[in-house]
Amino acid sequence: MIPFNKPFLTGKETLYIEQAVHSGKISGNGGFTQKCQSFFEEKYGFKKALLTTSCTDALEMCALLIDCSYNDEIIVPSYTFVSSALAFARQGAQIVFADSEEFHPNVDVKKIEALITNRTKAIVVVHYAGVAVDMDEIMQLAQKFNLIVIEDAAQAIDSYYKGKALGSIGHLAAFSFHETKNIIAGEGGLLAINDDKYISRSEIIWEKGTNRAAHFRGEIDKYSWVDTGSSFLPSEITAAFLWAQLENLETIQNKRKAIWDYYFNGLKSLHESGKLKLPQVPDYASNNAHMFYLICDSLATRSSLIEYLKETNIHAVFHYLSLNKSEFFLKNNKEESLPNADHFTDTLVRLPLYFGLGITEQKKIIKTILDFYA
Structure with missing residues (x-):
């Protein structure tokens, strides 16, 4: 895995x-x-x-x-x-x-x-x-x-x-x-x-x-x-x-940015064809490569993609659930609609990203995602 x-x-x-x-x-x-x-x-x-x-x-x-x-x-x-x-x-x-x-x-x-x-x-x-x-x-x-x-x-x-x-x-x-x-x-x-x-x-x-x-x-x-x-x-x-x-901040950051860039370049064809969305960094911001995520078109697609990756021994995860819909918040508050937050709750998936992730492993992850959408 x-x-x-x-x-x-x-x-x-x-x-x-x-x-x-x-x-x-x-x-x-x-x-x-x-x-x-x-x-x-x-x-x-x-x-x-x-x-x-x-x-x-x-x-x-x-x-x-x-x-x-x-x-x-x-x-x-x-x-x-x-x-x-x-x-x-x-x-x-x-x-x-x-x-x-x-x-x-x-x-x-x-x-x-x-x-x-x-x-x-x-x-x-x-x-x-x-x-x-x-x-x-x-x-x-x-x-x-x-x-x-x-x-x-x-x-x-x-x-x-x-x-x-x-x-x-x-x-x-x-x-x-x-x-x-x-x-x-x-x-x-x-x-x-x-x-x-x-x-x-x-x-x-x-x-x-x-x-x-x-x-x-x-x-x-x-x-x-x-x-x-x-x-x-x-x-x-x-x-x-x-x-x-x-003491090793610069080394760690350089490696993580290289991993992030490799993901982006390997998957940008899917972004350009409209099959998914890749992370966007505004002109006013830098990228510290904390994570690499994809935005799928629906909850069903996201769930299928995570399962497909799991079947090939790749552990990808979804992220936050909108707090406005959390059990604790709704005890004392009415449910409200925040459509964009709810959209990311249903569609965002995070890919493996850590210092020791090798090119061979990244190639496998990228190929598996490309195969899924093919």
Whole structure:
């Protein structure tokens, strides 16, 4: 079986983990944590970067930082992973789902303004497949209505909008290092803070509501409980694993982009003949090759294609189910029609894409898809 995903190891993960263990500081916010955070701040221009145990945790920190509550509405794309909405729903906010674009799973920016009310507090944008949402339009909306912008950049490491790193444009951003992402730590995440007013409080929330980080820097003589928060920081073992990956970011990205390009060139005849649609990258966005997906013409075709690939030992998968139709959301909300998000729910299929995927395996996958449509 050609798997959908296979985690890539650079070779130094266990070495750095051993170093972390022998350092005597493995509980978090040690040397490897600080190296990783500095890497993100220096390379991508985040004003503050904090490692977290997951992207979900980073999003939950965002909800706490903006004082999200029952009186607030948060606009979230429907076609996304549950964490994009759950982090804010847990704080009691009303989630208002937005539809996707017609030709891309990203949120349709032009439909957002109609969703804004006097209770709207924030817009969550998801850069699907690492491809940027039109952030100029988003930030203009935020300024017009005095809203907070949170970038769910789980899939968007090392990807850009008009030359600006994704995660550096909104007020806050969250990244994932889950084993299916470009850069991995098994589990793991990052909170990026780009608005000065959130920086000092983010460290407090990160450290269980205490000013412990400031104490360790020698800024105060003792630390105490001063705010809400939780244990959001990962162990040094996770950070050590992540550092081995970050050291090889360029190598990993170049290989993934080559795999993405090979898929695109091998399957573009099907796109040109109208049998399926391939991913499109707008002029304002870069491509970090997080995933390669196809858009089939119907749910029946998608199901048949996945089964056909499975019969030839190729593991392809569909992706998100529209959150506006989820069981949890419908407990307290009426079902609404978001046709584009529902369309991607039924028709999008993801192909295997990981560092170790070889040309021979890619040729087999491409040939199998061509044979299916033939």
